[in-house]
Amino acid sequence: MFSGSFLYDNDAEGAYPPSYYTESAEPLKPFAALEGSGSCDVCIVGAGYTGLSSALHLAQRGYDVVLLDAHRVGWGASGRNGGQVASGQRKDQESLEDSLGPEAARSLWSLAQDANALVKSLIADHEIDCQYKHGSLHADHKHRYVDSSKAYAEKLQRDYDYDQIRFVPKNEIGELVGSDTYFGGTLDMGAGHLHPLRYALGLARAAADAGARIHERSQVVSYKNSGNGKTVKIKTNAGEIDAGFLILACNGYLDDLDSRIASRVMPINNYIIATEPLGGDRARSLIRDDVCVSDSRFVVNYYRMSDDHRLLFGGGESYSHSFPSDIKNFVRRPMLQVYPQLRDVRIDYGWGGTLAITGSRMPYVARLSDKVLTACGYSGNGVAMATLAGQVLGDAVDGTLGRFDVLEKVPTMRFPGGRRLRWPLLVLAMTYYALRDRL
Ligand SMILES: Cc1cc2nc3c(=O)[nH]c(=O)nc-3n(C[C@H](O)[C@H](O)[C@H](O)COP(=O)(O)OP(=O)(O)OC[C@H]3O[C@@H](n4cnc5c(N)ncnc54)[C@H](O)[C@@H]3O)c2cc1C
The missing domain is CATH 3.50.50.60 (FAD/NAD(P)-binding domain)
Structure with a gap:
């Protein structure tokens, strides 16, 4: 109760x-x-x-x-x-410029850059063995989002002097992620992922x-x-x-x-599952370059590989106070939408957590x-x-x-x-x- x-x-x-x-x-x-x-x-x-x-x-x-x-x-x-260490704020720079003005937006961008640098320096200074890896792919699940992803990567390069991000077209995203659900996206090598x-x-x-x-x-x-x-x-x-x-x-x-x-x-609850270890080859067939991935859905799917080649897949937010009784099945559904080829794979772990959102x-x-x-x-x-x-x-x-x-x-x-x-x-x-x- x-x-x-x-x-x-x-x-x-x-x-x-x-x-x-x-x-x-x-x-x-x-x-x-x-x-x-x-x-x-x-x-x-x-x-x-x-x-x-x-x-x-x-x-x-x-x-x-x-x-x-x-x-x-x-x-x-x-x-x-999910262990994803993103670049920038949760709101993109365009929205921040529109709502707060260019100066505040710029300060918030540089704070977010400080945040990423801080994570890396804390890991190095205190020898924290948390498996940090570079690279974060944003994947568009609708064709109509692709132009704005391209424009956003160009904006960051042009207006924020940020050269770590680039546009990824449809043919390439299919090589980076072994799923045919995406139409394009961006790859940000200044972002990364770690064992939280x-x-x-x-x-x-x-x-x-x-x-x-x-x-x-x-x-x-x-x-x-x-x-x-x-x-x-x-x-x-x-x-x-x-x-x-x-x-x-x-x-x-x-x-x-x-x-x-x-x-x-x-407070909002969100859930993650971990598959059985998939082996290096199968892991690379799902995420070729070991980057983390998040997609453009409102209830975001976010996933990456663990060090021992398990797919760690997050998604399936629920708007009730309590966790679903079967988290593994709850998150397996969105996972199979992205990777139907994992139907035979065992889910070893499923857990939930509570985060906090603001308006x-x-x-x-x-x-x-x-x-x-x-x-x-x-x-x-x-x-x-x-x-x-x-x-x-x-x-x-x-x-x-x-x-x-x-x-x-x-x-x-x-x-x-x-x-x-x-x-x-x-x-x-x-x-x-x-x-x-x-x-
Ligand atoms: C499933 C999930 C996936 C996520 N994925 C990502 C991701 O990939 N990338 C990303 O950037 N962010 C992600 N987030 C968000 C991120 O985890 C949080 O923003 C971040 O961990 C917040 O840290 P915190 O220290 O503020 O809060 P928390 O880590 O939640 O810590 C709060 C602590 O306060 C303690 N506490 C609360 N009340 C009391 C009290 N009265 N007395 C004593 N102790 C108390 C709790 O026990 C808890 O340990 C995710 C969150 C969840 C739940």
Whole structure:
């Protein structure tokens, strides 16, 4: 029975989900739960990429950091996602130019480039063995989208001096992806893909090594400003912390912890399956150059090969709170639309995760009060952007506001309908777009 908590209702408490990622990563030794009372400079709630990156960067600067997670480090979307490290924001540069003006659009592009560079430098600096590979293919499933893909690649080359992307015509896309469902697309060698849980665990190890105090199985149940306004008092299920600053990095798992954030971000579940190992030759017949692929559907299909040649295929969003009872079959359907030749293949793993979207599909980065900051709502584009946002929140705590201001200025609307109605309204809107996609 779903009680309305994304933090608990779809998963076992304190345990990583039964995913391919869990099976192919070495968990860290558990961090003890917070007990009793204490204090710190900065308390961070949520140990996904946002919280881990904040903790790492703040601890490196000498801040006394306490990082709390209700389950385990990397337990949330950060340990379950498609691993695709995209270039740019979730919104394309044309839409950003139209809605925010060319200057803001340019700043957001360069922040996204910083985000990709940050991921690569963290992997190198902390020797994180997360199998990063270059290349991301965007594939158009409708002929009518191909001209705009071509124009967009040319725009990035021309207006943003970005030479890593190129147009891929119909005859070539059929060679890159062993499927006849695509009409063209773009190939971006500045983007890439990685093992998301290994990346999260590497960040956690680096944060702990830098001195961050990590506590798992420590759910924050409430927080309030202290009487003198100088600290924030944070309560967990078994302890409390007085902190100079609080960073809320809960993303799709926020539940009711903060109503201001909850009104601007919407949790959505998404699912991935992993096939049995296919062997090198069959893997190359599906994705020739080991790049990751995402397609132009509203409910995006995104896929790539694992190191041991399994197809990791994500898709089949559902607009209910709870995961489907048979995730493997739920995602197998869109997989077979793309690759009917995989009908004979066994599906070894199927899992779900909760992400957070905003109305604008741009991250929600905000100072909620003098001492409380948040970043979330990456709308499916969080591997790099959440890593960057964590660093940017750290900068803001430290008094450097340049990049924080750029992100905070991006308008994010409240979802209409209030707490009770916003979910059914979203379901209606999403179902409409998903239907339109099939026309
Ligand atoms: C199935 C799936 C596929 C995706 N694919 C991609 C992709 O290919 N590329 C991409 O860029 N993005 C992708 N995303 C999105 C990306 O994973 C997220 O944007 C990113 O991981 C967000 O990181 P985060 O740290 O903000 O949140 P999370 O990783 O979700 O971490 C939030 C943490 O907060 C903790 N928490 C919440 N409330 C509390 C509380 N009260 N007390 C203590 N702890 C709490 C949770 O336990 C959780 O560990 C995908 C997401 C999903 C679910």
